[in-house]
Amino acid sequence: MKRHQLANEIIKTTSLKERFLAYVKEDTQAVGGSETFPSSPKEKILGEKLVAELKGLGIGNAEMDSNGYVYAQMPSNCGVKKKVAFIAHMDVATDCAGEGVKPVIHENYNGSAIKLNGGTVIDPEDSTDLKKCIGDTIITSDGTTLLGADDKAGIAAIMSMVEYLQKHPEIKRPEIRVCFTPDEEIGRGVDFIDLKKVDADFAYTFDGGFPYEVNYENFNAYSAKVTLKGVSIHPGYAKDKMVNAIRYAGKFVDMLPKTMSPERTHNREPFIHPVGITGGSEEVTVSMILRSFVPEDIDREKQIILNIIEVLTAEEPRLQVTTAFNQSYLNMYEIMKDKMFVYDYVKKAIEDLGAEPEIHPIRGGTDGARLSFMGLPCPNIFAGGVNFHSQKEWVALENIGLAAAVAVKIVENVK
Ligand SMILES: [Zn+2]
Numbered sequence: 001m002k003r004h005q006l007a008n009e010i011i012k013t014t015s016l017k018e019r020f021l022a023y024v025k026e027d028t029q030a031v032g033g034s035e036t037f038p039s040s041p042k043e044k045i046l047g048e049k050l051v052a053e054l055k056g057l058g059i060g061n062a063e064m065d066s067n068g069y070v071y072a073q074m075p076s077n078c079g080v081k082k083k084v085a086f087i088a089h090m091d092v093a094t095d096c097a098g099e100g101v102k103p104v105i106h107e108n109y110n111g112s113a114i115k116l117n118g119g120t121v122i123d124p125e126d127s128t129d130l131k132k133c134i135g136d137t138i139i140t141s142d143g144t145t146l147l148g149a150d151d152k153a154g155i156a157a158i159m160s161m162v163e164y165l166q167k168h169p170e171i172k173r174p175e176i177r178v179c180f181t182p183d184e185e186i187g188r189g190v191d192f193i194d195l196k197k198v199d200a201d202f203a204y205t206f207d208g209g210f211p212y213e214v215n216y217e218n219f220n221a222y223s224a225k226v227t228l229k230g231v232s233i234h235p236g237y238a239k240d241k242m243v244n245a246i247r248y249a250g251k252f253v254d255m256l257p258k259t260m261s262p263e264r265t266h267n268r269e270p271f272i273h274p275v276g277i278t279g280g281s282e283e284v285t286v287s288m289i290l291r292s293f294v295p296e297d298i299d300r301e302k303q304i305i306l307n308i309i310e311v312l313t314a315e316e317p318r319l320q321v322t323t324a325f326n327q328s329y330l331n332m333y334e335i336m337k338d339k340m341f342v343y344d345y346v347k348k349a350i351e352d353l354g355a356e357p358e359i360h361p362i363r364g365g366t367d368g369a370r371l372s373f374m375g376l377p378c379p380n381i382f383a384g385g386v387n388f389h390s391q392k393e394w395v396a397l398e399n400i401g402l403a404a405a406v407a408v409k410i411v412e413n414v415k
Helices: 005-013 016-025 042-056 128-133 149-167 245-255 295-315 340-352 367-373 397-413
Strands: 070-074 083-089 104-106 138-140 175-181 202-208 213-215 220-229 271-279 283-292 320-329 380-382 394-396
Touching: 005 016, 005 149, 005 397, 016 042, 016 138, 016 149, 016 397, 042 070, 042 149, 042 175, 070 149, 083 149, 083 367, 083 397, 149 175, 149 202, 149 394, 149 397, 202 213, 202 340, 202 367, 202 397, 213 340, 220 245, 220 295, 245 271, 245 283, 245 295, 271 295, 283 295, 295 320, 320 367, 340 397, 380 397, 394 397
Parallel strands: 083 175, 083 202, 202 380
Antiparallel strands: 070 175, 104 138, 138 394, 213 380, 220 283, 220 320, 271 283
16 A cells, blocks of 8 residues: 555654564563453563663653553643643453464565464455555564554554654654553553643544544443342242243343344444343343443433333233443543544644545444543544454554654644
């Protein structure tokens, strides 16, 4: 694919490739259910290295706090008061092996299927973005682990932006903030972030996929628990007395609309997804997640659940049902719709690079969504990686360069 020459210049004149390869070799896999923060002490090892690297680039105030967050600040060189933060996460996903990553470099990619160890094949027929990267430097794992471009490509892009700006003091820039976070993959990425230390007016996470993806909308997310309590009695003497909660839990799940499931929906369609069922004949709890882009759909989903319960309890009045709905996270668009200037900088940056942003609503959450509701509007920008959370993860070095180029252009455009 055609890319603006700034991306190539960043690859040629900064240590982008070396630093990305060094980051992915660092074991920073998050640990679900861990009692500590960060969830793995290894995340802090990368954090310390990033602080040392920032200092080496001349950012003397770089520091890591006791929770493993890395913060750094670059002052404006032209009196622009606006403060822009660039954020990426240091941990990698827990979905597949993430320790002992051995990156493999495929120079001048020829367009064929990439065969790796352990029978892992990255086929351009499945991963069609590969076809756009013929001639590029493709980086994969050896096939036995994930790669960790999610989100070390984001860190490498931000670091190379810093290096490039230090080498180009003639580029007028606002106040710049850098923040690297732990434990994003287990949903805790901003649990202990210190927004005073971030000290920014708005921010960007570089945690998206292929160029030129930009996200400023994500799911509204709720969890729902429905507990059905029956009547328990010795099965030998149960005639006309027992109410078996398992039978009603089965009916309940069966009555959930099947077209409104993750496996039957995409784009902006909402879903109700049963994720767990526990209990016995006396009492059963069904756990679900509710997802939608608009709050009205969440209300509709709650009503669907309540209507099913009404049908069941009308059929069997002795069945006792309790429900609990809890908010998990909200669509950042609720905040972003009044702060679209933050997105406009990205749009202009990508247009300056001769391309158009591709706006995708995220069928999930982002740290940026939580940050937006904490008062720091924060859309998400591509970092280059593809096939996240799997042994088939890959990234074109040129696309990390593009992400760094977008960051440089944002800096140039914030006046
Ligand atoms: Zn990520």
